[in-house]
Amino acid sequence: MGKKIFSGVQPTGNLHLGNYLGAIKNFVDLNNDNDNKCIFCVVDLHAITVKQDPKELKNNIRETVATFIASGIDPKKSIIFNQSRVAAHAEGAWILSCVARMGWLNRMTQFKEKAGKDKEKASIGLYSYPVLMAADILLYDATHVPVGDDQKQHLELCRDIAQKFNNDFEVENFLQVPEPLIQKEFSRIMSLKDGSKKMSKSELSDLSRINLTDEKDQIINKIKKAKTDPLPMPQDIKELEERLEAKNLLGIYSSLTNSTLENSVKNFAGKNFSEFKDELAENLVNKIEPISNEIKKLLGDKNYLDEILLDGVEKANLIASKKIERIKEIVGF
Template sequence: MADAAFTPRVFSGIKPSGGLTLGNYLGAIKRFVGMQGGDFETIYCVVDMHAVTVWQNPDDLRTATREVAAGYLASGIDPSKSILFNQSRVSAHAELGWLFNCVARVGWMNRMTQFKDKAGKNSEQVSLGLYAYPSLMAADILAYHATHVPVGEDQKQHVELTRDIAKKFNHDYKVDFFPETTPVIEGPAMRVMNLRDGTKKMSKSGESDMERVNMLDDADTIAKKFKKSRSDQDVLPDSMDGLADRAEARNLVNIYAALADISNDAVLAEYGGQGWGKFKPALADLAVEKLAPISGEMRRFMDDPAEIDRIMAHGADKARAIAEPILNKTFDIMGFVR
């Protein structure tokens, strides 16, 4: 099916399960901001229903939801240019998620590598929601007939599942109703890695706070974490080929490039042949310059939770106006008496 039949529309979301990190910013939010006001209608969500696939303390969930929204706003998501809301305010996500549970096949779900990673050896004890959440993710996207989803490489499989669900629905009901959404994967630091172990993704659930940069960290903490980040004994090379087997070094170069909006090659053109004693302080200064204003603005928003809630409620009204007609048409196509 050609996407030309659909309004060019971007949807993406971040799960509120802990605090925002530099990985969330460079891998997602910074890109979301860049897509505003362009060729797409942009819809950005705090996917709080995905968070409860594992147990959440209710007060912590409320705080984390507002923190993600504050991160969006502080980074430059403009509610006058994008729709910003939290998922649970728009019931079409849950309703369409159930309908897609009845379209998706168990075999498709069994192939989802993220479920295997998260469940581990305890797969019989995890929630049904954790198993089925890729179907809800498909509903998040298709409730808005989203044509494009900016994702990291680790989420590409879920967008492919969304395409499979759309194709099967269209085929089974002989309609051209849901678009086959395109994943948008780009950017030098799409997968930001741990500052202490470059083979692991930066995570809010890591053992040490020094492994990650939190978006609420102050300037001194940001600088300290980069200056103490793990590197190696060798100088920086002149090309990325020289970083093939140097995970920590490659990660720091990627982060510098993403923060500075330049290519990895441009970073190495400036710092190739130089040691970490020069590069790490330069990276720390750049990170403070780019991130400290965002963390300060986030704290300002977090001090006014009523304003965050007002913005998300207004965004939910606009989201509902798009999603409800699509949901109702889905019910009609499937034969429900409404």
């Protein structure tokens, strides 16, 4: 039996290799499986938990859609929409926030990391957004949600909220309790300048990341300048624990070529980094350059992107509005 899959991506603009290998590449595989029903949401309500430039946000929403399509997600097979245009998300988040408990949210490590030392200055939205994430998922009766390590805790919260709602209102299995979809053989993609930090668009140096809009020469140059250590390529996978930059580059190579980290280590054991980097750059160019070209082409046709979003919004609304009406009836509205 096929899976009902829901996943969201924040429209932060300038999506990079970490976003592609960590999420979008997996979305494409899920979309290509005819047994699956996939809903991909541009989570613009989540984006405003931190201040956004309104003009930039509008462009970033379109750019996220363009990236989905350029990467191979077919909008005819999957629903692609932006969250703010389906009112059930905000309504559902409020109702579920009356089911969720403070103690549950206080345990969320992501808030502690994002809010930093001065959490009094963080927005309430940043604190409570896992409840909105739960509403996003539960409105569509999703059976599976692709999650990285940093979102596992939020999915657990979603499961807790669903179970508590079902118990509180004595509606067994009304809210579908979703399962996580964890990618096998996937390494977290780290900065090209520091193997201990996640690849991020907020890092100052553009050399720290491969953007999905980078051109061939930029990709080759960034890999050439990527930080390594003076030793030859590792002989054994155990060495990688001490050699974070080598681990990161081999992880990127493995994800691109769909091979295991063990096999990648074997292939390049004892060779020079320069030889490995040439092959890595070639694989990256082959994968990213066509996506980059297609993103730029799609961004030149804003009407087309807006039509895809409008079509997705209509389809999502049909599903979510029915679910929220039932939720309201159950609650007593």
